[in-house]
Amino acid sequence: MSRDQAQGKTAHRLSPARVLDIDPLLDDPETRIVVCCGSGGVGKTTTAAALGLRAAERGRKVVVLTIDPARRLAQSMGIDSLDNTPRRVKGIDDSARGELHAMMLDMKRTFDEIVEAHADPERASAILSNPFYQSLSAGFAGTQEYMAMEKLGQLRARDEWDLIVVDTPPSRSALDFLDAPKRLGSFLDGKLIRVLLAPAKVGGRAGMKFLNVGMSMMTGALGKLLGGQLLKDVQTFVAAMDSMFGGFRTRADATYKLLQAPGTAFLVVAAPERDALREAAYFVERLAAENMPLAGLVLNRVHGSGAAHLSAERALAAAENLEEPRIVDQDGGKAGLRNSPDTYGSSESPASPSAPRTASDQGADSPGSPGTDRLTAGLLRLHAERMHLLSREQRTRDRFASLHPEVAVTEVGALPGDVHDLTGLRDIGDRLAANRPELPEVSDD
Amino acid sequence: MSRLQVVSGKGGTGKTTVAAALALALATAGKRTLLVEVEGRQGIAQLFETEALPYEERKIAVAAGGGEVYALAIDPELALLDYLQMFYKLGSAGRALKKLGAIDFATTVAPGLRDVLLTGKACEAVRRKDRSGRFVYDYVVMDAPPTGRVTRFLNVNDEVAGLARIGPIHNQAQAVMRVLKSPETAVHLVTLLEEMPVQETADGIAELRAARLPVGRVIVNMVRPEVLDADEVELVRNVGRSSVARSLSAAGLGGARRGGHAERLVDPLLRQAEEYAERHALEQEQRAVLGGLELPLHELPLHAEGMDLAGLYELATELRKQGIA
Numbered sequence: 147m148s149r150d151q152a153q154g155k156t157a158h159r160l161s162p163a164r165v166l167d168i169d170p171l172l173d174d175p176e177t178r179i180v181v182c183c184g185s186g187g188v189g190k191t192t193t194a195a196a197l198g199l200r201a202a203e204r205g206r207k208v209v210v211l212t213i214d215p216a217r218r219l220a221q222s223m224g225i226d227s228l229d230n231t232p233r234r235v236k237g238i239d240d241s242a243r244g245e246l247h248a249m250m251l252d253m254k255r256t257f258d259e260i261v262e263a264h265a266d267p268e269r270a271s272a273i274l275s276n277p278f279y280q281s282l283s284a285g286f287a288g289t290q291e292y293m294a295m296e297k298l299g300q301l302r303a304r305d306e307w308d309l310i311v312v313d314t315p316p317s318r319s320a321l322d323f324l325d326a327p328k329r330l331g332s333f334l335d336g337k338l339i340r341v342l343l344a345p346a347k348v349g350g351r352a353g354m355k356f357l358n359v360g361m362s363m364m365t366g367a368l369g370k371l372l373g374g375q376l377l378k379d380v381q382t383f384v385a386a387m388d389s390m391f392g393g394f395r396t397r398a399d400a401t402y403k404l405l406q407a408p409g410t411a412f413l414v415v416a417a418p419e420r421d422a423l424r425e426a427a428y429f430v431e432r433l434a435a436e437n438m439p440l441a442g443l444v445l446n447r448v449h450g451s452g453a454a455h456l457s458a459e460r461a462l463a464a465a466e467n468l469e470e471p472r473i474v475d476q477d478g479g480k481a482g483l484r485n486s487p488d489t490y491g492s493s494e495s496p497a498s499p500s501a502p503r504t505a506s507d508q509g510a511d512s513p514g515s516p517g518t519d520r521l522t523a524g525l526l527r528l529h530a531e532r533m534h535l536l537s538r539e540q541r542t543r544d545r546f547a548s549l550h551p552e553v554a555v556t557e558v559g560a561l562p563g564d565v566h567d568l569t570g571l572r573d574i575g576d577r578l579a580a581n582r583p584e585l586p587e588v589s590d591d
Numbered sequence: 592m593s594r595l596q597v598v599s600g601k602g603g604t605g606k607t608t609v610a611a612a613l614a615l616a617l618a619t620a621g622k623r624t625l626l627v628e629v630e631g632r633q634g635i636a637q638l639f640e641t642e643a644l645p646y647e648e649r650k651i652a653v654a655a656g657g658g659e660v661y662a663l664a665i666d667p668e669l670a671l672l673d674y675l676q677m678f679y680k681l682g683s684a685g686r687a688l689k690k691l692g693a694i695d696f697a698t699t700v701a702p703g704l705r706d707v708l709l710t711g712k713a714c715e716a717v718r719r720k721d722r723s724g725r726f727v728y729d730y731v732v733m734d735a736p737p738t739g740r741v742t743r744f745l746n747v748n749d750e751v752a753g754l755a756r757i758g759p760i761h762n763q764a765q766a767v768m769r770v771l772k773s774p775e776t777a778v779h780l781v782t783l784l785e786e787m788p789v790q791e792t793a794d795g796i797a798e799l800r801a802a803r804l805p806v807g808r809v810i811v812n813m814v815r816p817e818v819l820d821a822d823e824v825e826l827v828r829n830v831g832r833s834s835v836a837r838s839l840s841a842a843g844l845g846g847a848r849r850g851g852h853a854e855r856l857v858d859p860l861l862r863q864a865e866e867y868a869e870r871h872a873l874e875q876e877q878r879a880v881l882g883g884l885e886l887p888l889h890e891l892p893l894h895a896e897g898m899d900l901a902g903l904y905e906l907a908t909e910l911r912k913q914g915i916a
Contacts, residue, residue, distance in 0.1 A: 150853050186602015186737060187788075214739060217790060281750050379754065406606035419840065422603075450858025456844070464842035515834070521826045524819045525860040528867055531818060562869040564786040 166442035166554035184415035200575030205242035298454035411441035442554035465526035600781030615907035616916035619659025777807030
């Protein structure tokens with residue numbers, strides 16, 4: 147992971163309209179929440195962890211809230227035990243007096259805690275043992291978003307940390323959690339909840355009588371549909387939760403406002419690929435529509451080349467030059483003629499038509515040997531592939547930049563493998579803050 | 592061959608692409624497949640280069656050999672009305688429920704119900720027959736939620752059957768589970784040759800098996816071509832810099848002397864080769880892990896330029912060649 151890539155002259159391969167400076171963002175005591183969002187598989191969780199570590203080593207008291215970390219990443223931070231409480235991460239450099247805490251969201255535990263905190267013990271145990279509640283809380287699509295929102299609110303309310311870094315749920319609709327308060331609100335303001343609560347509220351004001359008749363009819367229909375037992379479970383659940391729903395909504399609204407506040411910074415994480423950047427553009431637009439403060443785009447897995455001045459076309463032509471004599475040999479034809487004018491000057495053993503050679507019967511390292519030529523041709527093909535990748539990445543980035551010139555960008559170079567220790571996270575943090583691809587550009591011609 | 596083919600995979604592995612290619616591959620002469628999208632992303636429409644799909648089964652492609660591919664993007668709200676329709680003639684009552692907010696509740700606030708509707712709709716398509724008693728679709732391919740959620744998603748009706756112990760919902764839930772847990776269904780997992788997706792695949796298989804859901808195949812997507820073979824990778828580590836410089840020079844890339852153009856290319860090119868070797872070794876490790884899963888394993892090549900309609904047809908051909916379809 148500590149590849150020697152960061153050396154060499156720095157060259158801005160792309161010039162986004164704005165460059166995202168990570169360190170000032172992390173150092174600013176006004177920054178209290180950083181939310182990492184983006185589609186799946188772009189390194190969101192790793193980015194969140196790396197940002198948390200960096201902020202902590204720069205002196206802040208940080209908690210990282212991850213949703214579904216890869217096992218080894220979680221282990222590296224010591225949070226593979228799932229207990230829904232922030233744990234202090236050991237092994238960080240605390241010379242700047244910072245702290246790093248990390249936790250993994252346990253949806254069911256979070257839901258249970260809300261119930262326990264906001265209902266008297268008798269009611270709480272009725273809710274916790276309700277079959278409908280047990281299914282709902284165990285985590286279907288969507289529950290995660292609510293609970294992530296709730297947990298963020300809780301962490302912020304405890305005021306024990308001066309920076310909270312949040313990783314968002316891995317669902318495609320990673321911004322669903324923004325909808326949570328609104329959905330809850332429309333449910334609570336809707337009539338359904340009154341239908342469900344109807345049996346508990348019979349005998350209300352006289353003016354409600356007509357409504358109640360309608361409602362019991364509706365309850366009857368629901369009962370027929372759901373089966374009496376399930377309806378009873380749902381009703382018991384809703385009745386038991388009734389007193390808590392209000393608090394739910396208040397807290398969800400508060401968290402939503404917190405996300406809009408100046409102390410929050412959203413980072414959209416993406417890779418320089420068409421689909422990932424299309425998603426990133428969607429996030430950018432959505433955040434703007436919700437008045438959520440976007441700090442910028444983290445572009446992971448950007449490739450570079452130390453030999454970027456050698457074009458793919460030239461590399462391929464050169465590779466063909468090296469391979470041509472052998473191809474002719476195999477055809478049993480004439481001696482190969484290499485295209486390049488200085489070929490004969492530097493090639494010590496021109497191919498002989500009568501004796502085709504392979505890498506194995508030649509000293510691999512003998513100068514100009516077919517073995518080396520073959521390898522060199524391979525190196526050139528590899529380079530051509532890299533250059534094609536570079537230009538594709540460049541095109542997708544340019545497209546994003548022209549659609550969203552206002553978005554500041556920082557780039558992180560591609561690594562060959564996954565990160566699973568603090569050293570690796572620290573390295574990513576360095577790359578995030580260096581805000582340039584770690585590509586030594588060979589000055590040429 | 593199972594009639595319901597469920598395709599899952601970690602985010603970013605290209606499961607929608609694989610599902611679409613599979614639907615094309617299964618649509619051999621005279622056959623009809625339905626490709627179902629459950630996550631409301633319109634990924635299928637993008638792949639097939641058509642406008643956004645409505646909640647309606649519509650023909651989107653003719654496969655090589657003449658089979659037909661239909662697509663359906665399931666809208667949970669409309670699926671709920673469909674579902675209610677199955678039990679009652681709910682014309683105006685459906686609208687009343689909507690007014691009450693019951694539909695919003697069912698599809699968003701009680702998210703589990705959303706999964707019930709989505710799986711229910713897919714199973715309905717699997718079982719549907721025309722007047723002559725023939726299945727309307729020979730195969731249904733589902734672009735399912737990601738690996739981390741797929742077991743819970745497919746198993747939701749078990750939970751519902753436990754909650755609603757009698758009545759039409761109970762019966763419907765059981766009928767869906769009968770399809771999902773039978774050999775009629777196969778759940779395929781798409782992965783990349785990278786550590787996290789492979790780990791998630793192994794975990795996902797364990798979860799599916801624990802839930803007694805039928806695991807199908809593992810499909811490794813976006814496999815990079817081999818540019819350097821094993822001998823060459825070995826050579827990269829001990830080749831002499833000067834001999835590479837001479838080769839480069841021989842190929843017409845400038846002088847091999849110290850400071851010459853060819854000579855200055857050697858280090859960056861070798862570094863790229865080392866990166867390749869490192870990644871290659873990691874990929875081999877992951878291949879070995881996948882091999883240990885003891886499931887049929889398939890590999891699909893990377894389409895470096897990004898996936899388009901032509902690429903999709905190529906993947907379908909590849910799937911047929913590998914005997915998946």
